[in-house]
Amino acid sequence: RREENRRTAGEDCRMADGTRIEVFANLGRVSDAPGAVAEGAEGCGLLRTEFLFLERQSAPSEDEQYRQYQQIADALAGRPLVIRTLDVGGDKPLPYLPLPKEENPVLGLRGVRVGLREPELLRAQIRAILRVKPTGACRIMVPMIASPSELRAVRRMVDEERGKLGLAEPIELGAMIEVPAAALIADRISAVADFLSIGTNDLTQYVLAMDRGNPHVAAQLDALHPGVLRLIHLAVMGAETYGRTVAVCGGSASDPMAAPLLIGLGVTELSATPAVIADLKAFIRTLRMEDCRRVAEAALGTDSADEVRRLVAETWPAI
Ligand code: PEP
Ligand code: MG
Secondary structure, eight states: OHHHHHHHTTSOOBOTTOOBOEEEEEESSGGGHHHHHHTTOOSEEEEETHHHHSSSSSOOOHHHHHHHHHHHHHHHTTSOEEEEOOOOBTTBOOTTSOOOOOSSGGGSSBTHHHHHHSHHHHHHHHHHHHTOSSTTSEEEEETTOOSHHHHHHHHHHHHHHHHHHTOOSOOOEEEEEOSHHHHHTHHHHHTTOSEEEEOHHHHHHHHHTOOTTOTTTGGGOOTTSHHHHHHHHHHHHHHHTTTOEEEEOSGGGGOTTTHHHHHHTTOOEEEEOGGGHHHHHHHHTTOOHHHHHHHHHHHHTOSOHHHHHHHHHHHOTTO
């Protein structure tokens, strides 16, 4: 089965009723890209750029970043590359970036909050991304957005750097939806963002008030909790206000049980861990949108993630 799935992996992913779903890969370093393409990735929906910044004594230069991003773009050979701006702070401290000691770092300076506090760090990264050829290969995605003003501030930086580089073409700028407030006001965020991408790892952590790294709550930390699904539903409806596409790039996108629900809620792009992509595409090809919508709607009315998983297992016993 797996070999069969790998043989067809390179083809576009269409559901049984013809609906197109894009399946992208989450990448964490240059060497991940060729394998992801072999598994059938149609692009990269989340490049975690932390790999360039962590475990070193000084920040990577703009040139160094540019070379790495260009290599990944080359490996993807024209497929879209969504580069997430630096998501450090919280559980990922940097030795060369002194941030104040925080009582609750996961509720403190991380993601875009660090980028706006250290604008030169963010600007260098934006310039490195803008230099990648061909122009249009990359999209920029911003982590931990809570309010439109944060994305507006990043867009100003992007436009200024584009001006300095003499680039006429705009670059797509998206917001990660991983702070509950952002899901609740996704319509307002969509006024500023070109696309949304839901980070279910952090969204689940913040909605359930359960630390994603804490083994004592790991068993209850399930992204299929109906509270998380309702927020995803709101995010998709908000995005529709401005016709924005909604992707999922958190762990749910790699969970076959989540796929029919996310698709049923209106998500059109899943960015998954490379190893599962061939099998995920094969499974999505068996799904019909009307079934996904029906089960997703039922899932919104349940009491627990366990109940949601039972619903999915009843409908698609082969998962
Ligand atoms: C997420 O939070 O779901 C996400 C994709 O980002 P990370 O796991 O890198 O925090
Ligand atoms: Mg996250």
